[in-house]
Amino acid sequence: MDPPLSPGTYSNPIKKETWMHTVLLSFQSLGVVYGRLSTAPLYVFSSIPRQEFKSDESAYEYLSFIFWTLTIVSLVKYAIIVLRADDDGEGGTFALYSLLCRHGKVGLLPNDKSDSNIMQYDDDFPSRSKLESRARRAITKHKSSHYLMLFLALLGSCMIIADAVLTPAISVLSAAASLRRSLTDIKYSSSHEREESISRDIKRYVQVPVACAILVCLFTVQRYGSHRIGFIFAPIVIIWLLFISGMGVFNIVHYDPHIIYAASPKYIYKYFKSTSLRSWRSLGGLTLCVAGSEAMFADLGHFSAKSIKMTFFCLIYPALILCYAGQAAFISHTLSQKNSSGLPDEYNHLFLSAPEGVHHVYTVLALFAAAVGSQATITACFSIVNQCLALSCFPRVKVIHTSDTIHGQVYIPDVNWIVMVLSLAITIGFHDTTRIGNALGTAVVSSMLVTTCLMSLVMALYWEKSLLLSACFLLFFGSIEAMYLSSNILNFHKGAWYLAVLLVLSLTIMVSWHYGTLKKYQFDLENKVSTEWLTDLSSGLGVSRVPGIGFVYTDIVTGIPAFFSHFITNVPAFHQVLIFVSFKSLPEPFVPPSRRYLIGRVGPRDNRTYRCIVRYGYREHIRDTGDFEEQIIRFIGEFISVEKPDAESLVAPEGRMIVVGVGKQPEGDALIPLQDKEGTSAANAATQMNASSTGDAKEKGKKKKVRFMLPDHSPKMRVSVREELNALIEARESGTAYFLGQSHLVVRNGSDFLKRFLVMVYVFLDKNGREPHVALNIPHAALVEVGMVYTI
Structure with a gap:
């Protein structure tokens, strides 16, 4: 008979996971983890300025970027490599940092030096005495590297919090834009000026209020826990994925079957060959196609690596590729028919690529999917704040454990309402998906770059791989993410500045709390x-x-x-x-x-x-x-x-x-x-x-x-x-x-x-x-x- 658990201690269900349990977690993960990736098609192509589509081959070039970015970053980096670096089932930047603290001895968290002496009397503590590698000795010796790693962990955590603020705003605004388009079609007038006036009125009195109402409802249901939300939201995501993948197949067959050739990297080479500073900025919008990949790792404590991988390989990845290919086929066909300057502003929106008979069905599904799509980042935000709180890097807040079997499932009311207020402020203040997308893209790629840096150190210090392999991982994935980061930074004045405001605010709170806790502890030791x-x-x-x-x-x-x-x-x-x-x-x-x-x-x-x-x-x-x-x-x-x-x-x-x-x-x-x-x-x-x-x-x-x-x-x-x-x-x-x-x-x-x-x-x-x-x-x-x- 197993010994009883002490209060506050939960068994780890991941270690005893059965196939039935894996299927159940995979179903729940659809409504929590993958809502973000699934709703990215709502705004990825729309975030690219229409002037950048100079010919029908432009759609091929951008689709090639999307295909290879999804494959390299989401599939190879996260689903295959990063998910293996879990900390006993927990993911996120602080999980990587905790691995480095234990195996690289780089911890700066408040701790008494005598703890190391106490541990020698702990007979059950597993021995980790391994031969010190040159990299471990070098990192342990230089104190500046310790501060750098803690700063990276805090920076990555702040980016995930900012992501939780920005994603709900852009998701519901993008879905509400479909509602505005539907109502505009209903109220269509022969006068172009009259139609534009009606569109502006609908955006002012319908789109933004509807988006705010959805946000309030979304943050209100968070108290029920991710396991209940997963059961409620998962069917919506499944229907949405089947719908957009079916749309993609229809558009490929109906408009441009040759769009499948965009998988060739030669189109990326063509893009770089003719690129300019203005077109380089448009790459920032493509970052959003992998927005949600970081949540796959950060939400790991709510589910399991096996269930997250199974869902991604079997459903998410193929459905997204078909959807983006269908959008690109529609854009390529439209551009070949007439000059891009004569097209409406939303010519590349997922709404217009849908068959005319299902526009209103698509609008309803998009509204529901947009609410679900924000769940992944909100859940990841709770997980990251809970880790920061336990490691004395965040002020004291109330943490509610919403599951008695999976302890990683938490709800933090204080953080939930603060994030809701900030997200509503962005929705009302910006009411523009392009500007919010610029800020969101910077947050997404910055968080990924932090994970790449910490992951390369984990490979060297924890997995004990060769320094050459760790350097190759850093250079390969880091160069791709640095490319996207540079394109997002060029859009700093077009909305990305708001991310800097969120970053300064959250980083100040974390650094101040850590500094005050550390100084108070040092005072106790000295006195x-x-x-x-x-x-x-x-x-x-x-x-x-x-x-x-x-x-x-x-x-x-x-x-x-x-x-x-x-x-x-x-x-x-x-x-x-x-x-x-x-x-x-x-x-x-x-x-x-x-x-x-x-x-x-x-x-x-x-x-x-x-x-x-x-x-x-x-x-x-x-x-x-x-x-x-x-x-x-x-x-x-x-x-x-x-x-x-x-x-x-x-x-x-x-x-x-x-x-x-x-x-x-x-x-x-x-x-x-x-x-x-x-x-x-x-x-x-x-x-x-x-x-x-x-x-x-x-x-x-x-x-x-x-x-x-x-x-x-x-x-x-x-x-x-x-x-x-x-x-x-x-x-x-x-x-x-x-x-x-x-x-x-x-x-x-x-x-x-x-x-x-x-x-x-x-x-x-x-x-x-x-x-x-x-x-x-x-x-x-x-x-x-x-x-x-x-x-x-």
Whole structure:
């Protein structure tokens, strides 16, 4: 029988995936992951200025670019190579960065140097001692490379967030443009000026309001979770893909069967041979044909690599190729019939390439598909923010886990509403797909370029491939993406500047939060006091020990935090049992329950002071109250019972800890939880709390405190161990208090403007953000907050 999971811990379903489960995930991924790629035909050709279609061969040239870009970037790079670089089922730029942190030792996240010493006592921690390669030694040695990798990870994350803002706007505007075109046809007048006037009125009073209404509905349903949204949206995407691929086959056969020759790279050569600065800018619009490929990797935590690949190879890729080929065939035929200057502005729109009898059907499908198409980037945004939050690179926000089996499926309400407001502002302010497309194309290709850079490092440091192979990967894919990036930068004044605004805003928030967290942590390390100070103070200076247990939450893993020493100096008393609790986020998705808790002593045995380090991955949500307190007490009891007897009279060295958890004690539990009056055991209570953390169930009523007792038959238990366990039980019965430090950051006089600005932003976010998770459900009567001024 498998051991029970600790609260906030989920099993990874990907490792036990069956074919039936793969098919189910593939179906769901259609509505979440691939809606973005599927709706790209709405605006790819429309983003190219019509003046660039000088002849019917122009359609061949652009289709050749689309075909090879989809094949090289989406199929080869992402579906075949990048999806293999998952971090235990998690994808995205921070997943790649976490792999580099563990295997390249480039982490800059707040962490105590003593953690490396603590890990040597972790018997279950897998050994990764490999021969140091020249590349790993060079990267580890140069600190500037560490900052560069963290900046790349933050930049890629900001681009995905910007993508989530821009994609819904351009998708719904493109679909609403079809509605405007349909209504214009209905209200057609013989007067051209009258028709243009009607078109402008419809755009003002119909297209933009309809787009805004769709956006509000889209962001409102996010709270139901990606698994439910996937079931709802997947049929829409399937119908849409079948419809546009059928349109593509019809247009190829009806207009230009020779369009299939555009797969030849000679048309790309022809384009480069006759290109100019103006035509080079038009390549920026073609970037949108692979928009959504990054979401295939970023949404990996919501599904599985096998299901994402199966869907892409069997349905997405062939359907998109047929659709783009059909559009190109229609454009080629239209251009060969008359001069491009005499064509309407939307001559290359997917709407006009549809047969006349299905225009209105296409309009309805496009509206539904546009809403679905934005889902991939919104889901990816939630995943990336959740990773950044766990790794101390994003302000505290509420994270709701919408699935009790796949922990990567999360919903973040604060981020959801902020992204909705920004997307509505773009829709109302720009109401132009071309300008939004310029900004979106820059975000897409920049995110891809970041992934290429990090992926080449993962190949060298984690996969341990040759430097030549890593360099070839970087140069081949990087050169293609750099080409598209250069064409997008030329359109900076035509809408791409808005991406710079979003980038500066999100990057400032992330960098400020990371900087403030790091500086506050460094201050704690520099101002901590030794454990001997606490021992000498309690024994020689008349400090009182009051009944009960005191939980002291701190970021440091050795020594006494400055805020607690400040408290004892002013109030010379602390509890009979003192437990210093630290949470440590490891750069990996999951930490097994068997090695989650590290327990050690602080000072002599008679002092009854312990230290507990709780380790968790960036995909996990640790519940810090309720049954979490019971877990710590049980594991401290286990630590007391398994501690070596020859160390009974010795003082444990600072930092020496033992890993405790499920299955660590062969004789059974040292502390047995008693049944409460309603017959609810601690294990059942933990299950209820775990279900509550997923957002699917809410705890009703106040959970009663679980009591403990010693096992009846324990002949092997030493007398000293029994006495210490009894003291722990008595302290538990007397009550519990929680000590939290309340920091107030102040910049040192003479600091430069950049430092003052970053600290100012951090203080603003800290005061206006959510409370730390550990303080959310602690009773006010038991909470003791100690304020301190941190001068940095």
